[in-house]
Amino acid sequence: MKHFMNVDFKRRDLPRQPNFCSGCNVRGALSTRLISWLTVLQCQKSARKDQPCTTGFVNWFMKSMSSAGERIIVPERAGIEKGAGRNSENLGFFSPRSRHSVSPRRYFFRSAFFTLLALGAALGFAQESAPAPESPVDQAGTLLNQGKPREALSLLTQISEQDPKATGLEGKLGKAYFQLRQFPQATLHLKNALQQNAGDLESTELLALSFYYAGNCREALPLLEKLGPHLSGNIPEAPYVLSICYVMTDQLHNARKALAQMFYVPPDSAMAYLTLGKLMVRQHMVQAAVPQIDTALRLEPRLVMAHFLLGEIDLYQSNPQGAIAEFQKELAVNPTVWLVYWRLGDSYMRLAKYDDAESVLKKAIWLNEASPGAFILLGEIALKKNDPALASGFLERALALDPQNFDAHYALATAYKALGRDTEANQHFEMSKTLRNEKHDSENDKLLPLP
Numbered sequence: 001m002k003h004f005m006n007v008d009f010k011r012r013d014l015p016r017q018p019n020f021c022s023g024c025n026v027r028g029a030l031s032t033r034l035i036s037w038l039t040v041l042q043c044q045k046s047a048r049k050d051q052p053c054t055t056g057f058v059n060w061f062m063k064s065m066s067s068a069g070e071r072i073i074v075p076e077r078a079g080i081e082k083g084a085g086r087n088s089e090n091l092g093f094f095s096p097r098s099r100h101s102v103s104p105r106r107y108f109f110r111s112a113f114f115t116l117l118a119l120g121a122a123l124g125f126a127q128e129s130a131p132a133p134e135s136p137v138d139q140a141g142t143l144l145n146q147g148k149p150r151e152a153l154s155l156l157t158q159i160s161e162q163d164p165k166a167t168g169l170e171g172k173l174g175k176a177y178f179q180l181r182q183f184p185q186a187t188l189h190l191k192n193a194l195q196q197n198a199g200d201l202e203s204t205e206l207l208a209l210s211f212y213y214a215g216n217c218r219e220a221l222p223l224l225e226k227l228g229p230h231l232s233g234n235i236p237e238a239p240y241v242l243s244i245c246y247v248m249t250d251q252l253h254n255a256r257k258a259l260a261q262m263f264y265v266p267p268d269s270a271m272a273y274l275t276l277g278k279l280m281v282r283q284h285m286v287q288a289a290v291p292q293i294d295t296a297l298r299l300e301p302r303l304v305m306a307h308f309l310l311g312e313i314d315l316y317q318s319n320p321q322g323a324i325a326e327f328q329k330e331l332a333v334n335p336t337v338w339l340v341y342w343r344l345g346d347s348y349m350r351l352a353k354y355d356d357a358e359s360v361l362k363k364a365i366w367l368n369e370a371s372p373g374a375f376i377l378l379g380e381i382a383l384k385k386n387d388p389a390l391a392s393g394f395l396e397r398a399l400a401l402d403p404q405n406f407d408a409h410y411a412l413a414t415a416y417k418a419l420g421r422d423t424e425a426n427q428h429f430e431m432s433k434t435l436r437n438e439k440h441d442s443e444n445d446k447l448l449p450l451p
Contacts, residue, residue, distance in 0.1 A: 141168075152176045156169065171193035187207060217248040221245040274293060276292045302333045310326045311347070338367035372408065391411070407432075
């Protein structure tokens with residue numbers, strides 16, 4: 001046996017079987033020093049699971065050992081002469097030249113030896129590679145990653161009753177409440193998680209977003225700044241959120257720098273000022289946005305979409321005449337954007353200039369046939385001109401593009417009413433009312449908008 005452990009056996013003419021997994025390899029000294037060819041023994045059955053399969057190995061091995069004419073060639077090592085042949089006593093039990101030269105008892109013991117050796121190696125590998133069972137907190141984390149916060153919260157509540165100081169419990173509770181949009185509860189647990197582990201990045205991010213969604217930008221801002229380089233990788237909308245927090249805390253210079261970094265433009269460029277102005281308009285800070293847009297135009301007079309944004313502000317402030325002037329300036333430098341024609345048509349319509357409105361709205365449709373807004377306005381113009389049949393055509397097209405548009409449902413109901421189609425008119429009136437109420441409720445629930 002002493003000589004046997006130092007012999008490097010090499011097999012020739014053994015049957016090969018392709019497409020195996022690495023899970024069934026015999027490990028340790030057996031594969032590297034004793035029988036080097038065992039390192040290729042693998043099992044097709046477990047190819048995708050990467051788990052050892054002793055049945056496949058044993059079947060292969062027994063088939064190999066029972067085939068006629070197989071030979072183990074032993075190199076000259078440890079005092080064993082090369083080519084010892086059939087009568088070599090050094091090989092003895094281990095190296096018959098053929099199945100006919102081995103007694104049944106010796107063949108049986110030899111096969112049993114290698115079978116048990118392979119079973120032991122494979123079972124040892126399986127025990128070493130078996131994953132440790134998940135803790136209950138980890139199970140809750142898995143549920144959260146699967147988008148199942150209610151199930152995770154139920155499990156975490158049971159854990160907190162049994163072990164309120166379980167590692168990671170507070171962070172997972174905060175994440176569950178965050179996913180359920182219950183931000184006050186999320187804030188409480190996430191603060192506790194950070195007291196236990198100040199370096200918990202995930203809890204820091206979720207706490208910052210909880211403050212943000214609750215409208216508390218002053219509390220969110222220092223956390224977002226603390227996260228620093230981790231922001232863009234872990235929170236995709238983080239630069240935008242950071243910019244909003246700067247705007248809401250009157251730090252416009254920092255907001256412009258954050259936006260410039262997000263859009264890869266210099267912080268003192270015209271585009272940086274325009275982007276800041278647009279962000280402020282979205283936050284309904286229209287008066288404060290105008291100086292930012294004016295600065296952008298002073299730096300670059302032909303900057304596209306700057307006059308359009310000023311026209312949008314005029315419409316927001318019920319100044320359609322001023323909006324028309326700004327939209328026309330935009331078309332002078334940017335004549336192929338359908339959005340400008342659509343808003344210009346809206347401005348003409350508010351001044352009851354229906355022919356002018358109809359002309360520019362058709363251009364908007366020519367540039368973008370998939371916009372329902374221009375079709376709705378054309379339908380309303382047709383109603384103003386007492387042509388409900390034409391109006392219904394425009395409005396049906398609008399609803400085909402945007403079935404949830406309550407303005408289109410209401411206008412189409414009006415057109416159907418004028419055409420005597422009362423049943424359909426009542427259906428669209430009801431639909432319009434329902435959609436309007438749903439939008440009102442969602443706007444009440446909405447805190448600060450994300451893109």
